[in-house]
Amino acid sequence: MYGRTACQLVKEFASGDKGQLVSFNSDLFQQVVAECSQHLLELQSLIRKMEEERLDIQTVRNADYYGALIHHLTLVRNKRCLMAYVYNRAEIIRNLLWKIGHVLPQEIEEKLSHAEGEYFKKHSAALKYYMSKVMVDLTVGQMEELSG
Protein backbone atom coordinates (compact mmCIF):
# COMPACT_ATOMS: atom_id res chain seq x y z
CA MET A 1 0.00 0.00 0.00
CA TYR A 2 0.87 3.68 -0.18
CA GLY A 3 2.78 3.33 -3.40
CA ARG A 4 5.28 0.69 -2.34
CA THR A 5 4.08 -1.98 -4.77
CA ALA A 6 3.91 0.50 -7.64
CA CYS A 7 7.42 1.63 -6.87
CA GLN A 8 8.59 -1.99 -7.04
CA LEU A 9 7.05 -2.28 -10.50
CA VAL A 10 8.94 0.76 -11.78
CA LYS A 11 12.15 -0.35 -10.12
CA GLU A 12 11.87 -3.71 -11.81
CA PHE A 13 11.63 -1.95 -15.16
CA ALA A 14 14.43 0.49 -14.41
CA SER A 15 16.86 -2.17 -13.21
CA GLY A 16 16.51 -4.17 -16.44
CA ASP A 17 18.99 -3.83 -19.30
CA LYS A 18 18.36 -0.73 -21.35
CA GLY A 19 16.20 -1.49 -24.39
CA GLN A 20 15.62 -5.10 -23.29
CA LEU A 21 12.17 -6.39 -22.38
CA VAL A 22 11.38 -8.74 -19.56
CA SER A 23 7.97 -10.42 -19.29
CA PHE A 24 5.06 -8.16 -18.47
CA ASN A 25 4.64 -8.47 -14.70
CA SER A 26 0.88 -8.82 -14.56
CA ASP A 27 0.85 -10.11 -10.96
CA LEU A 28 2.46 -6.99 -9.59
CA PHE A 29 0.49 -4.86 -12.02
CA GLN A 30 -2.84 -6.29 -10.84
CA GLN A 31 -1.80 -5.77 -7.22
CA VAL A 32 -1.22 -2.07 -7.86
CA VAL A 33 -4.58 -1.76 -9.65
CA ALA A 34 -6.29 -3.45 -6.70
CA GLU A 35 -4.56 -1.07 -4.29
CA CYS A 36 -5.88 1.85 -6.31
CA SER A 37 -9.46 0.70 -5.75
CA GLN A 38 -8.72 0.22 -2.06
CA HIS A 39 -7.32 3.75 -1.77
CA LEU A 40 -10.38 5.14 -3.50
CA LEU A 41 -12.70 3.36 -1.01
CA GLU A 42 -10.78 4.79 1.93
CA LEU A 43 -10.69 8.20 0.34
CA GLN A 44 -14.44 8.14 -0.19
CA SER A 45 -15.20 6.90 3.30
CA LEU A 46 -13.13 9.69 4.88
CA ILE A 47 -14.91 12.29 2.78
CA ARG A 48 -18.29 10.78 3.64
CA LYS A 49 -17.34 10.94 7.31
CA MET A 50 -16.53 14.64 6.98
CA GLU A 51 -19.77 15.24 5.17
CA GLU A 52 -21.73 13.47 7.88
CA GLU A 53 -20.04 15.67 10.47
CA ARG A 54 -21.17 18.62 8.30
CA LEU A 55 -17.61 19.82 7.81
CA ASP A 56 -16.66 21.85 4.74
CA ILE A 57 -14.13 19.83 2.73
CA GLN A 58 -12.83 22.97 1.05
CA THR A 59 -11.77 24.66 4.28
CA VAL A 60 -11.59 22.20 7.17
CA ARG A 61 -8.11 20.77 7.70
CA ASN A 62 -8.49 17.95 10.22
CA ALA A 63 -6.99 14.48 10.43
CA ASP A 64 -9.65 13.03 8.12
CA TYR A 65 -8.89 15.65 5.49
CA TYR A 66 -5.17 14.87 5.51
CA GLY A 67 -5.95 11.15 5.54
CA ALA A 68 -8.04 11.58 2.41
CA LEU A 69 -5.30 13.68 0.84
CA ILE A 70 -2.75 10.94 1.44
CA HIS A 71 -5.03 8.45 -0.30
CA HIS A 72 -5.46 10.81 -3.23
CA LEU A 73 -1.72 11.41 -3.54
CA THR A 74 -1.06 7.68 -3.37
CA LEU A 75 -3.56 7.12 -6.16
CA VAL A 76 -1.82 9.72 -8.31
CA ARG A 77 1.55 8.20 -7.55
CA ASN A 78 0.31 4.73 -8.39
CA LYS A 79 -1.11 6.02 -11.64
CA ARG A 80 2.21 7.61 -12.55
CA CYS A 81 4.02 4.35 -11.86
CA LEU A 82 1.57 2.21 -13.84
CA MET A 83 1.67 4.64 -16.75
CA ALA A 84 5.45 4.89 -16.65
CA TYR A 85 5.67 1.11 -16.72
CA VAL A 86 3.37 0.69 -19.71
CA TYR A 87 4.54 3.82 -21.56
CA ASN A 88 8.22 2.97 -21.32
CA ARG A 89 7.58 -0.60 -22.37
CA ALA A 90 5.63 0.74 -25.35
CA GLU A 91 8.66 2.82 -26.25
CA ILE A 92 10.89 -0.26 -26.23
CA ILE A 93 8.30 -2.12 -28.30
CA ARG A 94 8.31 0.66 -30.91
CA ASN A 95 12.11 0.58 -31.00
CA LEU A 96 12.00 -3.16 -31.63
CA LEU A 97 10.31 -2.30 -34.92
CA TRP A 98 13.38 -0.31 -35.92
CA LYS A 99 15.90 -2.77 -34.55
CA ILE A 100 14.36 -6.12 -35.45
CA GLY A 101 11.64 -5.40 -37.98
CA HIS A 102 7.94 -5.99 -38.38
CA VAL A 103 7.99 -9.64 -37.29
CA LEU A 104 9.14 -10.41 -33.77
CA PRO A 105 10.92 -13.63 -32.85
CA GLN A 106 8.98 -16.00 -30.59
CA GLU A 107 11.14 -15.44 -27.51
CA ILE A 108 10.48 -11.69 -27.56
CA GLU A 109 6.80 -11.97 -28.39
CA GLU A 110 6.29 -14.15 -25.32
CA LYS A 111 7.40 -11.29 -23.12
CA LEU A 112 4.65 -8.97 -24.34
CA SER A 113 1.21 -8.83 -22.78
CA HIS A 114 -1.71 -9.43 -25.12
CA ALA A 115 -2.42 -5.70 -25.37
CA GLU A 116 1.23 -4.99 -26.09
CA GLY A 117 1.20 -7.53 -28.90
CA GLU A 118 -1.80 -5.76 -30.42
CA TYR A 119 -0.10 -2.41 -29.99
CA PHE A 120 3.00 -3.66 -31.78
CA LYS A 121 0.90 -4.80 -34.75
CA LYS A 122 -0.98 -1.52 -34.97
CA HIS A 123 2.12 0.58 -34.74
CA SER A 124 3.83 -1.57 -37.34
CA ALA A 125 0.84 -1.00 -39.66
CA ALA A 126 0.97 2.77 -39.06
CA LEU A 127 4.67 2.86 -39.89
CA LYS A 128 4.22 0.74 -43.01
CA TYR A 129 1.43 3.00 -44.17
CA TYR A 130 3.59 6.09 -43.73
CA MET A 131 6.47 4.52 -45.64
CA SER A 132 4.14 3.53 -48.47
CA LYS A 133 2.89 7.13 -48.67
CA VAL A 134 6.33 8.73 -48.85
CA MET A 135 7.63 5.84 -50.97
CA VAL A 136 10.80 5.53 -48.93
CA ASP A 137 11.77 2.50 -46.86
CA LEU A 138 13.05 3.95 -43.62
CA THR A 139 14.15 0.66 -42.13
CA VAL A 140 17.12 0.18 -44.47
CA GLY A 141 20.45 1.91 -44.00
CA GLN A 142 20.29 2.32 -40.23
CA MET A 143 23.63 0.68 -39.70
CA GLU A 144 25.40 3.22 -41.91
CA GLU A 145 23.89 5.88 -39.71
CA LEU A 146 25.36 4.34 -36.58
CA SER A 147 28.82 4.03 -38.07
CA GLY A 148 28.72 7.34 -39.89
Added chain:
Amino acid sequence: MASSSGAEEASLDDYASLIATTDVELLKRAWRNEKAAPEILRYEYRLISRVKEQIQLMEETVEEKSSVGNDPLSVSLYQMDLDRTQFLLRSYLRIRIQKIEKYMFHILKTEELWSRLSKDEKDFARTCTSDLNQHLELTVLSKLPENYQSVLKQSITSEEDDMVPEPQLDTFVLCRSKEYLTGIQLEDGPADDRQFSSKLFEMEPGVLHFICYRSIKALVESGKIDLL
Protein backbone atom coordinates in the same frame (compact mmCIF):
# COMPACT_ATOMS: atom_id res chain seq x y z
CA MET B 1 36.88 9.09 -72.53
CA ALA B 2 38.71 11.36 -74.94
CA SER B 3 36.41 10.21 -77.69
CA SER B 4 33.23 11.43 -75.98
CA SER B 5 31.97 14.68 -77.39
CA GLY B 6 32.67 17.98 -75.65
CA ALA B 7 29.01 19.02 -75.54
CA GLU B 8 28.04 15.93 -73.64
CA GLU B 9 30.82 16.46 -71.11
CA ALA B 10 29.75 20.02 -70.51
CA SER B 11 26.17 19.01 -69.86
CA LEU B 12 27.35 16.33 -67.47
CA ASP B 13 29.44 18.90 -65.64
CA ASP B 14 26.42 21.16 -65.31
CA TYR B 15 24.37 18.29 -64.00
CA ALA B 16 27.05 17.32 -61.50
CA SER B 17 27.53 20.83 -60.20
CA LEU B 18 23.78 21.29 -59.91
CA ILE B 19 23.61 18.24 -57.67
CA ALA B 20 26.67 19.13 -55.62
CA THR B 21 26.07 22.77 -54.88
CA THR B 22 22.37 23.00 -54.30
CA ASP B 23 19.76 20.65 -53.00
CA VAL B 24 21.94 17.86 -51.69
CA GLU B 25 23.92 20.40 -49.67
CA LEU B 26 20.67 21.92 -48.43
CA LEU B 27 19.39 18.48 -47.53
CA LYS B 28 22.58 17.72 -45.67
CA ARG B 29 22.12 20.91 -43.69
CA ALA B 30 18.47 20.16 -42.92
CA TRP B 31 19.47 16.63 -41.91
CA ARG B 32 22.24 17.85 -39.58
CA ASN B 33 19.92 20.38 -37.95
CA GLU B 34 17.17 17.83 -37.50
CA LYS B 35 19.62 15.30 -36.10
CA ALA B 36 21.01 17.69 -33.50
CA ALA B 37 17.87 19.59 -32.47
CA PRO B 38 16.02 18.16 -29.47
CA GLU B 39 12.61 19.13 -30.90
CA ILE B 40 11.14 18.58 -34.34
CA LEU B 41 11.94 21.32 -36.89
CA ARG B 42 9.90 22.61 -39.80
CA TYR B 43 9.46 20.04 -42.56
CA GLU B 44 11.46 21.15 -45.62
CA TYR B 45 8.55 20.58 -47.94
CA ARG B 46 9.89 22.12 -51.19
CA LEU B 47 13.40 20.81 -50.70
CA ILE B 48 12.22 17.26 -50.11
CA SER B 49 9.99 17.20 -53.16
CA ARG B 50 12.86 18.53 -55.30
CA VAL B 51 15.24 15.95 -53.85
CA LYS B 52 12.76 13.19 -54.63
CA GLU B 53 12.55 14.36 -58.23
CA GLN B 54 16.32 14.43 -58.48
CA ILE B 55 16.61 10.94 -57.06
CA GLN B 56 14.26 9.75 -59.76
CA LEU B 57 16.30 11.53 -62.39
CA MET B 58 19.50 10.00 -61.07
CA GLU B 59 17.96 6.56 -61.05
CA GLU B 60 17.02 7.00 -64.68
CA THR B 61 20.51 8.17 -65.56
CA VAL B 62 22.12 5.20 -63.81
CA GLU B 63 19.78 2.81 -65.57
CA GLU B 64 20.39 4.39 -68.94
CA LYS B 65 24.16 4.42 -68.50
CA SER B 66 24.39 0.86 -67.26
CA SER B 67 22.22 -0.43 -70.11
CA VAL B 68 24.68 1.11 -72.58
CA GLY B 69 27.39 -0.62 -70.56
CA ASN B 70 30.50 1.01 -72.01
CA ASP B 71 31.37 3.22 -69.05
CA PRO B 72 31.23 1.31 -65.75
CA LEU B 73 33.28 3.91 -63.87
CA SER B 74 30.89 6.77 -64.42
CA VAL B 75 27.93 4.47 -63.68
CA SER B 76 29.44 3.61 -60.32
CA LEU B 77 30.07 7.29 -59.61
CA TYR B 78 26.44 8.11 -60.37
CA GLN B 79 25.37 5.19 -58.23
CA MET B 80 27.46 6.45 -55.30
CA ASP B 81 25.94 9.88 -55.61
CA LEU B 82 22.48 8.36 -55.73
CA ASP B 83 23.14 6.20 -52.66
CA ARG B 84 24.41 9.20 -50.75
CA THR B 85 21.32 11.27 -51.51
CA GLN B 86 18.98 8.41 -50.69
CA PHE B 87 20.77 7.84 -47.43
CA LEU B 88 20.31 11.50 -46.45
CA LEU B 89 16.64 11.49 -47.38
CA ARG B 90 15.90 8.27 -45.52
CA SER B 91 17.79 9.37 -42.47
CA TYR B 92 16.11 12.80 -42.45
CA LEU B 93 12.62 11.29 -42.62
CA ARG B 94 13.49 8.60 -40.09
CA ILE B 95 14.82 11.03 -37.48
CA ARG B 96 11.59 13.02 -37.78
CA ILE B 97 9.38 9.94 -37.46
CA GLN B 98 11.31 8.84 -34.37
CA LYS B 99 10.85 12.27 -32.80
CA ILE B 100 7.13 12.06 -33.50
CA GLU B 101 7.02 8.61 -31.88
CA LYS B 102 8.79 9.93 -28.83
CA TYR B 103 6.82 13.13 -28.27
CA MET B 104 3.52 12.42 -30.00
CA PHE B 105 1.22 13.72 -27.25
CA HIS B 106 3.21 16.92 -26.91
CA ILE B 107 3.35 17.52 -30.69
CA LEU B 108 -0.36 16.81 -31.14
CA LYS B 109 -1.44 19.38 -28.59
CA THR B 110 1.14 22.08 -29.44
CA GLU B 111 -0.07 24.11 -32.41
CA GLU B 112 3.41 25.40 -33.30
CA LEU B 113 4.97 21.94 -33.48
CA TRP B 114 1.96 20.43 -35.23
CA SER B 115 2.27 22.94 -38.06
CA ARG B 116 5.85 21.81 -38.69
CA LEU B 117 4.79 18.33 -39.81
CA SER B 118 4.19 17.22 -43.39
CA LYS B 119 0.75 15.91 -44.28
CA ASP B 120 1.90 12.29 -44.16
CA GLU B 121 3.64 12.89 -40.86
CA LYS B 122 0.43 14.36 -39.46
CA ASP B 123 -1.49 11.27 -40.53
CA PHE B 124 1.17 9.10 -38.92
CA ALA B 125 1.16 11.16 -35.71
CA ARG B 126 -2.62 10.93 -35.43
CA THR B 127 -2.71 7.16 -35.89
CA CYS B 128 0.28 6.74 -33.64
CA THR B 129 -1.29 8.76 -30.82
CA SER B 130 -4.64 7.06 -31.03
CA ASP B 131 -2.96 3.62 -30.98
CA LEU B 132 -0.90 4.44 -27.90
CA ASN B 133 -3.87 6.14 -26.29
CA GLN B 134 -5.94 3.03 -26.78
CA HIS B 135 -3.17 0.83 -25.45
CA LEU B 136 -2.78 2.93 -22.28
CA GLU B 137 -6.55 3.13 -21.92
CA LEU B 138 -6.96 -0.63 -22.15
CA THR B 139 -4.00 -1.57 -19.95
CA VAL B 140 -4.03 1.13 -17.28
CA LEU B 141 -6.59 3.92 -17.38
CA SER B 142 -9.80 1.89 -17.65
CA LYS B 143 -8.78 0.08 -14.45
CA LEU B 144 -8.36 3.26 -12.45
CA PRO B 145 -11.07 5.24 -10.61
CA GLU B 146 -13.06 7.65 -12.77
CA ASN B 147 -11.27 10.85 -11.71
CA TYR B 148 -7.89 9.41 -12.59
CA GLN B 149 -8.54 8.25 -16.15
CA SER B 150 -7.09 11.08 -18.21
CA VAL B 151 -4.06 10.29 -20.33
CA LEU B 152 -2.81 13.90 -20.18
CA LYS B 153 -3.59 14.77 -16.55
CA GLN B 154 -2.70 12.95 -13.35
CA SER B 155 -6.17 13.50 -11.92
CA ILE B 156 -9.10 15.90 -12.44
CA THR B 157 -7.57 18.21 -9.85
CA SER B 158 -4.58 18.91 -12.15
CA GLU B 159 -5.03 22.32 -13.69
CA GLU B 160 -2.89 21.66 -16.72
CA ASP B 161 -1.62 18.65 -18.64
CA ASP B 162 1.00 17.29 -16.30
CA MET B 163 1.61 13.86 -17.79
CA VAL B 164 2.93 14.73 -21.24
CA PRO B 165 6.59 14.01 -21.99
CA GLU B 166 8.31 16.95 -23.71
CA PRO B 167 11.69 17.29 -25.38
CA GLN B 168 14.44 18.73 -23.21
CA LEU B 169 15.21 22.15 -24.74
CA ASP B 170 17.90 22.96 -22.19
CA THR B 171 20.20 20.44 -23.76
CA PHE B 172 23.52 21.63 -25.20
CA VAL B 173 24.20 21.63 -28.93
CA LEU B 174 27.19 22.28 -31.15
CA CYS B 175 26.49 25.07 -33.61
CA ARG B 176 27.96 27.55 -36.05
CA SER B 177 26.69 30.84 -37.43
CA LYS B 178 26.97 31.93 -41.03
CA GLU B 179 27.00 35.63 -40.25
CA TYR B 180 27.95 37.90 -37.37
CA LEU B 181 25.21 37.70 -34.73
CA THR B 182 24.83 39.77 -31.64
CA GLY B 183 22.47 40.14 -28.70
CA ILE B 184 21.92 36.44 -28.06
CA GLN B 185 20.38 36.02 -24.64
CA LEU B 186 21.97 33.11 -22.83
CA GLU B 187 19.24 31.22 -21.07
CA ASP B 188 21.28 29.12 -18.72
CA GLY B 189 21.98 29.74 -15.05
CA PRO B 190 19.40 30.66 -12.40
CA ALA B 191 16.49 32.86 -13.50
CA ASP B 192 17.18 35.87 -11.23
CA ASP B 193 20.84 35.84 -12.24
CA ARG B 194 19.63 36.34 -15.79
CA GLN B 195 17.61 39.42 -14.87
CA PHE B 196 20.40 41.34 -13.17
CA SER B 197 23.33 40.71 -15.42
CA SER B 198 21.63 39.87 -18.71
CA LYS B 199 24.62 38.43 -20.50
CA LEU B 200 24.40 39.13 -24.20
CA PHE B 201 26.35 36.86 -26.42
CA GLU B 202 27.98 37.43 -29.80
CA MET B 203 28.78 34.93 -32.51
CA GLU B 204 31.43 35.32 -35.19
CA PRO B 205 30.73 33.62 -38.51
CA GLY B 206 32.14 30.12 -38.79
CA VAL B 207 33.20 29.78 -35.14
CA LEU B 208 32.00 26.67 -33.33
CA HIS B 209 30.00 27.13 -30.13
CA PHE B 210 28.66 24.70 -27.58
CA ILE B 211 25.52 26.34 -26.34
CA CYS B 212 22.13 25.74 -24.70
CA TYR B 213 19.59 24.95 -27.44
CA ARG B 214 16.90 27.13 -25.90
CA SER B 215 19.05 30.27 -26.33
CA ILE B 216 19.48 29.83 -30.07
CA LYS B 217 16.20 28.05 -30.85
CA ALA B 218 14.75 31.01 -32.78
CA LEU B 219 17.97 31.48 -34.76
CA VAL B 220 18.01 27.82 -35.78
CA GLU B 221 14.40 28.11 -36.90
CA SER B 222 15.13 31.21 -38.99
CA GLY B 223 18.13 29.46 -40.58
CA LYS B 224 20.77 31.87 -39.23
CA ILE B 225 22.52 29.21 -37.18
CA ASP B 226 23.35 25.66 -38.24
CA LEU B 227 23.60 22.78 -35.81
CA LEU B 228 26.29 20.17 -36.10
